Amino acid sequence: MLLVLGVPLVYSFYYSLTGWSLVIPGSDQDFIGLLNYTDVLKSSEFWASIRVTLIYAVVAVSLECALGIMFAVLLNLEFFGRGLFRSLMLIPMVITPAVVGIFWKLLYEQDSGVFNYLLGTLGFEPVPWLSLTVALASVIIMDVWQSTPFFTLIILAGLQSLDRDTVSAAQADGANALQVFRYLTLPHLVPYIMIAAAFRIIGVMADFDKIFLLTLGGPGNVTTTLSVYAYNTGFKVFDIGRTTAISWIYVVFVLAISAPLIWRLFRGASVNRH
Amino acid sequence: MAISSRTNRTTRKLLWTLFWCVLAFVYLFPYTWMVLTGFRHGVDTISMPPRFIFEPTLAGFRHLFEVTGFQKYIINSAVVTILSVVLVIGVSAPAAYALAQISKRGGALLVAILVARIIPGIAIGVPVYLLATRLHQLDTYQALVIINVAVNIPFAIWLMRSFFMEVHPTLREAAISDGCSEWQVFTKIMLPLVLGGMLATSVFVFIAVWNEFLFALILTTSVSPTAPLAMLGFRTQYGVQWDAVGAAAFLVSTPVIVFAFIMQRYLVQGLTMGSVK
Numbered sequence: 001m002l003l004v005l006g007v008p009l010v011y012s013f014y015y016s017l018t019g020w021s022l023v024i025p026g027s028d029q030d031f032i033g034l035l036n037y038t039d040v041l042k043s044s045e046f047w048a049s050i051r052v053t054l055i056y057a058v059v060a061v062s063l064e065c066a067l068g069i070m071f072a073v074l075l076n077l078e079f080f081g082r083g084l085f086r087s088l089m090l091i092p093m094v095i096t097p098a099v100v101g102i103f104w105k106l107l108y109e110q111d112s113g114v115f116n117y118l119l120g121t122l123g124f125e126p127v128p129w130l131s132l133t134v135a136l137a138s139v140i141i142m143d144v145w146q147s148t149p150f151f152t153l154i155i156l157a158g159l160q161s162l163d164r165d166t167v168s169a170a171q172a173d174g175a176n177a178l179q180v181f182r183y184l185t186l187p188h189l190v191p192y193i194m195i196a197a198a199f200r201i202i203g204v205m206a207d208f209d210k211i212f213l214l215t216l217g218g219p220g221n222v223t224t225t226l227s228v229y230a231y232n233t234g235f236k237v238f239d240i241g242r243t244t245a246i247s248w249i250y251v252v253f254v255l256a257i258s259a260p261l262i263w264r265l266f267r268g269a270s271v272n273r274h
Numbered sequence: 275m276a277i278s279s280r281t282n283r284t285t286r287k288l289l290w291t292l293f294w295c296v297l298a299f300v301y302l303f304p305y306t307w308m309v310l311t312g313f314r315h316g317v318d319t320i321s322m323p324p325r326f327i328f329e330p331t332l333a334g335f336r337h338l339f340e341v342t343g344f345q346k347y348i349i350n351s352a353v354v355t356i357l358s359v360v361l362v363i364g365v366s367a368p369a370a371y372a373l374a375q376i377s378k379r380g381g382a383l384l385v386a387i388l389v390a391r392i393i394p395g396i397a398i399g400v401p402v403y404l405l406a407t408r409l410h411q412l413d414t415y416q417a418l419v420i421i422n423v424a425v426n427i428p429f430a431i432w433l434m435r436s437f438f439m440e441v442h443p444t445l446r447e448a449a450i451s452d453g454c455s456e457w458q459v460f461t462k463i464m465l466p467l468v469l470g471g472m473l474a475t476s477v478f479v480f481i482a483v484w485n486e487f488l489f490a491l492i493l494t495t496s497v498s499p500t501a502p503l504a505m506l507g508f509r510t511q512y513g514v515q516w517d518a519v520g521a522a523a524f525l526v527s528t529p530v531i532v533f534a535f536i537m538q539r540y541l542v543q544g545l546t547m548g549s550v551k
Contacts, residue, residue, distance in 0.1 A: 008402050008405060009393075009397075009401070011404070011405070012397075012398065015400070074290075078290070079287045079288075079291040079294060080287055080291040081294075085298055087535055087538060088298050089298065089301070089302075090534055092305065094485075094534040095305070095527040095530070095531070096485040096487075096505075096526050097485060098485075098487045098506070099502070099523045101505070102523070103304065103519070103523055104304065105509070106514075106516060107304055114307055114324050117324055145301075145304060153542055154546060157542045158550075196546075202391065205394065206394035206395060208394075208395070208396060208487070208488050209487040209502070212487075213506065213509060227396045230396045230397070230399070231399065234396075234400045234403075240400055240404070244400055247396070250397050251394070251397045254392055254393070254397075255389075263388070
């Protein structure tokens with residue numbers, strides 16, 4: 001594992017110091033120092049992709065958190081067929097992301113898509129889902145659809161581990177439902193929410209398949225996240241030196257955000273239901 | 275009094291059931307629509323208004339197998355996934371057992387796993403591609419299997435280690451004092467006890483490899499592309515055959531959904547790498 005993952009990383013660091021481009025023969029010997037890094041850090045495309053990645057990550061994860069808590073609370077109520085609904089709500093989470101991407105493209109089609117048809121029957125104007133202004137929001141909606149069940153599942157596990165006696169005692173002391181939720185349930189759920197969010201933040205920053213299949217990063221570069229940007233530089237422009245520099249900046253960026261988060265979770269707040 | 279409170283409770287349960295029927299219908303609509311598209315004539319999908327009631331057909335599936343040659347993608351996916359799962363479990367099970375005995379915290383292992391998990395695939399995409407080119411391994415099963423195994427082994431070891439640690443340590447000590455070798459303890463006592471956990475781990479690896487897209491995109495062209503890659507083919511096609519796309523989407527997503535249902539009990543533990551049980 002160290003070999004298969006470590007060797008490419010070391011190689012890539014070496015390449016990132018060269019001017020190697022697959023379309024220029026012999027350029028792999030050009031040692032140019034940190035020029036690739038300064039180039040990337042100066043390019044507006046790079047900063048645009050950082051911006052897209054951050055907006056996508058922050059908005060999607062917040063929405064997923066909020067919806068996830070809501071669904072979990074609702075799935076924790078008493079009703080018939082609860083087990084069945086708990087299973088059904090998992091479906092979006094496990095569907096192959098590439099399939100989700102291509103399929104949401106059909107749903108989003110401006111003239112023949114079913115979303116715009118449904119909006120039409122409700123009396124709304126059709127939305128140009130994959131246009132310059134809306135595409136990023138559409139990508140976020142698609143991810144919220146797929147990833148909310150992940151939050152639901154973990155938060156539901158948290159709800160099930162909540163001590164019922166404490167809740168009954170609080171109710172006997174005259175606490176209303178809202179107070180119980182605010183002062184008992186929510187604090188109890190915090191570690192579960194943190195764990196779900198930490199894993200999702202890692203996932204969201206590496207997301208590629210869905211976005212690539214839905215928009216290819218376009219139109220223009222409004223949905224070009226860091227991962228799509230790195231892919232395009234590597235496999236469309238074939239600029240190896242530059243792509244590997246982007247990869248390294250990418251790794252540092254992702255590690256800086258997620259490593260402390262995960263480390264704290266596993267050291268401190270991991271929760272067991274037993 | 276008691277009767278009326280019971281009927282109240284039943285009414286409330288019924289109302290929430292109704293509420294969930296509506297919510298699940300709305301939320302799962304994209305999925306339902308996808309499945310329906312696979313069983314509907316292509317023209318019915320893009321006609322306006324879209325047909326909700328239609329004559330079911332297998333034309334999409336027929337197109338998929340007779341024109342697109344989708345069986346090749348499915349077979350590739352099956353080969354790569356099964357080989358990867360077998361290799362990952364074969365390597366991780368003994369490793370996880372050993373690690374479960376050595377340390378209770380596993381700091382270094384955790385670091386390795388987290389780093390492997392955090393590094394985005396695309397960050398090693400270019401060097402992996404160049405390495406595969408140099409070794410003449412582009413577009414082969416083994417290249418895909420090796421990268422999938424490497425990516426999934428740390429996670430599998432970590433998860434299985436937590437299952438081994440649930441077995442009470444006195445069991446191993448008793449067996450050893452009865453004259454069992456370490457290997458016998460592992461195969462005769464431990465493996466049967468953690469079978470459920472091992473199956474769950476296999477399913478997680480299965481889902482991860484089956485759904486994998488990026489490395490398949492980078493490393494394959496015509497011989498060994500997997501099923502998720504076929505989706506990209508549909509996208510670039512001019513005049514998309516939506517019934518065939520729906521059929522393909524149904525075929526690709528069904529195995530993972532079925533597996534997830536079967537393994538639901540372990541899902542939370544697997545998805546959070548054991549941090550929530």
